[in-house]
Amino acid sequence: MSSPNQYFVLIVPACAALLGMAMIYCWSRLRDHRYLLWIASGYISTAIPLGIHSLMPNEHLARWTVPLSTMYLFGVWALAHGVAVRFGGRSAPRLAGTIMFITLGGLFYFSQIHDDLWLRLQILGWSLALLIALPAKSILLSSRTRPIPLAALLRASYLTTLLYAFFRALALTTLIPREIQPDLTQSGFWLLMLAANMFISIWIALAILTSTAMSIVQTLDHERSQDPLTRLLNRRAFFEQVKKRLERYGHTGWAVIICDLDHFKIVNDTWGHAAGDRALKEFGALLARTVRQDDLAARFGGEEFVLLIRSTSLHTAVLVAERLRSSAMNLHIPATAHTLTASFGVVQLNSNGDINQAIEQADRLLYEAKHAGRNKVIWKAS
Template identity: 45%
Template structure:
């Protein structure tokens, strides 16, 4: 291999770093909400510039341009630390980063202009980069979190990056003789450092993109499973999760509650769909507020809601439904402070195989509640159960703006 080839071959490392930065930049352009990708892209790309310049420089040129290349290295390390901190929901201290950067550049100025000492410049530059990267460690490891495998690996890899950056000054000081007078880029230690940097950067990018992909899949899964208006479970997700829950429960521990807002068409016709949407959001929020976190609350479509709750018996489920009905009747859901009411159907669920039938029973109970005057709870026993529970009427009346609205059936 010729001398020229030996000099230019290490450019593979900064070129790869530049490409990795472009990949992160492309990822940020696709998901603008993940601003940390922009900072990490800057970290990769800015660091690639002084690295490529140093590879092409001889020893006198390294001294001449040491402050400028050092400033770029510090900026790249600062951007990397900021990106990882933002990814964890915080920021690194700008004052601390500025203080470390200024101290590093002052040391580079002293050991390039006043006293040209290559080893000292290497020590102070790598120490400064390591300290800048370490600014993100309190954010990454300062709180308990339920992480995926990707997240744990990413944090540990970042810690390895910081440790490696802080160990480089020690290696440079101990093995300073490895750097030849013909130029640092042709020393054995420098080439080994470049190779390790390349592998570490590739591994970091793999973990970063893997984490982004996992996060995007989670967001897509959430959008697929939830109603965009109320943020409750949708019908498909309700059936999927309910079947899983019911397979591990017993007949005496589950009840199904169906809810249908009374005269909802009147709300839309009188005050518009924006008010109607707000009503649905309020109903969904109240249902979640008045049930337990492990109960399933879903919007089945329109003004229809369903709740699967743990419950010992039908009378208990009926009392829960009555409490929700009473809470809804106290809501004021329109510019005219329209009183909101709803009709409820309640039944027990014998298991996963009974879910469809239970929904039919609860739906029939809702229509019975509407037929008997609305704003009430009707309980429907499971097949084979004796007796029935009487409807629970309410004295609250539904406000009717005109005679035509009284003819609405929903």
């Protein structure tokens, strides 16, 4: 084997192994992204036999067929399974196990009992293609409530890998002569296959790692914008979203509702802060169920909540507040005998309305409701 070719065939599995180790490192820092560990296992499990095969002469291949093919089969399935897990799907592990068992049985026969390298290549090539195809439905047709960053790129990467696997199997069937020459692993076909493997491996790795990084950024941004207890927007995120809504839709057709739980200190003092947290969670969930797609709900702190809702009239906004007030009284707070009530201040924005002034005005109306006996809704146009 010439020196340049020898270096090249070692570069490809070395790159795959390094990509696998990089994903293991990422997984060690991001344990909830378990698909990274599967994909890393796939890279490393295929890199080892690929490197050995690339340096091994044909006359030694039969002896190592079963152990090396086992690593190939597991590695390819792990890679496909990892991508499927990324999309919230699965890759039929029982069917995969059946394919592996039948494949290894055939490889054992044609290596230890009746040595036939050409048939071994066919069996392994088509089996690898089938393993990659197992999660095709869950990957290509998956739909999730929370979209995956770069989902289209990930699907394209998987589809490219799938097509390449079947093309490689077909090429092994049509381009490799029945009587294989001793220098197969040094041939131009083998080098071309290694180059394609390296290109696809790097492409998939970059797509997976980029998608993961974007998921982390989205999660951090989501957590930075969320109240940790109620999962509603926090004050900072509320004003950011309000600005976007008003810039997009204008100032008209909006109403601000401020609400505050009545006698909330009694809940904490009588039944403990755990009961108080539960009350806040239940009320926050009520607000989340009430708001629509363009509406906003936020916890400003303590037991105070603010809503910006699409409302064509003050009357409509008041009806929403009244419905919330009535629903709050029906909330069940475990381990307490407390009936939850809330007071509301409602302001309708006009074309010249300022959101900060509207919130201040709604806040004053809220305290009027408190002084008027609580569990009331008081309103006024901005």
